[in-house]
Amino acid sequence: MTKPLIEISGLYKVFGEKPHKVMPRVKQGESKDKVLAETGHTVGLKEINLSIKQGEIFVIMGLSGSGKSTLIRHFNRLIDPTEGQILVEGTDIMKLDQKELEEFRRHKMSMVFQRFGLLPHRTVVDNVAYGLEVQGIEKTQRLAKAYEWLETVGLKGYEKQYPSQLSGGQQQRVGLARALCTDAEILLMDEAFSALDPLIRSEMQDQLIELQEKLHKTIVFITHDLDEALRLGDRIAILKDGELVQQGTPDEILLHPADDYVEAFVKDVNRARALTVETVMNPQAYRISANTIQEAISQMKGIKQDYAYHVTEEGYQGVLTKEGLNDAAKATTEEAISEEIYEEVPSVSPDAAIEEVLVDTMSYDYSLPVVDEDGNLQGELERSAVAEIFSEPSDEEPADSPKLDKVS
Template sequence: MTESVIKIAGLYKIFGPNPKKVLPMIAEGLSKDEILVKTGHTVGLKDINLEIKKGEIFVIMGLSGSGKSTLIRHFNRLIDPTEGQIVVDDTDIMEFGVEQLQEFRRHKMSMVFQRFGLFPHKKVIDNVAYGLEVQHIDKAKRLQKASDWIETVGLKGYEEQYPSQLSGGQQQRVGLARALCTDAEILLMDEAFSALDPLIRSEMQDQLIELQETLHKTIIFITHDLDEALRLGDRIAILKDGELVQQGTPDEILLEPADAYVEAFVKDVNRARALTVETVMQRPAMRITSATIEGALAQMKKSSHDYGYHVTKDGFQGIITEKELESAVSLDTSGEIQSDIYEDVPTISPESAIEDVLTDTISSDYSLPVVDSEGNLKGSLQKESVAEIFSDKPNLDDEKEEDKEKETNS
């Protein structure tokens, strides 16, 4: 089981001159708006509990005012909570003094800002090397390391340019290189791509995914864009008015929204594009493991299925029908199974988007075999499972009303 790097427990943040007096009101059930009217205090975060695993991209999303940027600033204590625990690598960072906190920010966590946060008077290479300069790394070493990261993010040749000479996408690449240059284990990205044009934004998402495949950083990514969250996140937490309303994998968020608020978020998402084959595939109904015609037919006869997936020590071989096996036996062509007996059915990857295999799924007479890069049969994709993705599920508010009505009538 992957270890948790960050643990947040019972986290509250109330903005105002006397936040402690507001906590009992929250416990009594008063809403954010009611507390604002009564006290002039703003509830920024309410009882946040979550764990972030080592090496994952954890996305925190919500609309403006939901508390997502407030939350991410608690991870490195740019904001201190009114109440609650923040544990990083089994250390309660609320116990840090000023010097410990400075060291923690310099070495443990780096941050990429929405508006780039670059020094306009410093060249690209000096901006990227800045974190190492603060760490008092030798100039030659820090410039060499900065140069390497500049190349990694695709800006080789721009070392001597100033931020004003770069496009928005290039400036954000500089910001990303600067954050990575310190070798911090945890990367905080607050709406890092939201100021970019859609095409550049997509390119930056691609680059982050590509970098993560080799770096395996722990990344906390803030966004208000669900498509971005689904594309980047290993897991997603959704905030509303300072409360955590749901957290889970992208598939769980899409297919099992916790309430009407989340349901409204996901209703317009192209599920066929967002979900992968692995999400909805089933176990193969019938595996044929015999190497001979007679053995395969005997296996088939013992089941209720009229076709099966032939698997040997070398992996998946093809789909065989009972009809073809019986034909082979009647023609006295028994013996080892040959490739010409297999049905002409394409294999699909578990990582493929449903959208990419939709035509093959619909046009096939069989559930498509899902085969990984090593040739192993991982499952089968059924038409019925794909159809469920597009079916409209009952509105959660409607379900609650029905339940109330049943209770009233009972």
């Protein structure tokens, strides 16, 4: 099993004059409000344990005050923990001296800020090249690289402009290009798109997904927006009052909320839009591998249902039924299975959103074959499985419903 790129264990952060004196109360389970009222100390994070894999987008989300921004600032030690361990590629970053920490920040991690963080007196290209300048890269080389990244993020022709001459979306593209320009393996993105208008925000999300498919960076992304988390995250961690209440894939969070708090987040989500076929399909499907009608009839006898998927060495071919095969055997002397024998049943991609295939799922008597781009049968999409994602896990309304942005 591949070792995680980032490992955080037993992480606590208490803000105040004497945090270590307060730690016993925090570990005994006293509430954040009680600790604040009786000691004047604020519990920022409490016993955080998580691991982040190389090349994934790991989203940390929660309400304001949940500790998500405090947590991300521990990754590059902008904030030091009160207690706990932070490993990056096996290196304990708490043991780095000042010089080592500066090198770590310059080469290992880049950060994209909510409010862009651009230098107003520098041109766009000089802003993008800034990280390389700090690294000591020669001017011609760093500018050439900055021009490449500006083209990558769709800002070719804006190199000599100043930040004030750009729209918010363009400024954030500059911020993203600057972070990518350093070739840092890890990107930290703290509410990076939340200051943008909805349409521009959606475009930036699309661009990040597109870039990630090419670059395979490890991205830690902070957001309060559930839609954004579900769209971007390979895995999601949800914080509440400094504590980690659940982490998992988007479909695990949606289909199996850990408690009422998480359930309140996902309660109004359009699951048909957020979930893909792959997350709800049945991987097992009855298959027939015969080349002739008679062989197919023989194989069909061993199948409980009255239809199966015809799969040959060339991949998925179509849906065969007992009735169709028997009719074909009576009507023709041909032995080979021809296209006319197959039922008219559409195949669906495992990557398709349930919303895209909903009508087909409900329109046919057979489970839809799930076929990947190479023509391989991956499973079947049953009508009952699709119907199940719309069922409510509980009829009770959680008492404390957090107000987050939802998928509409």
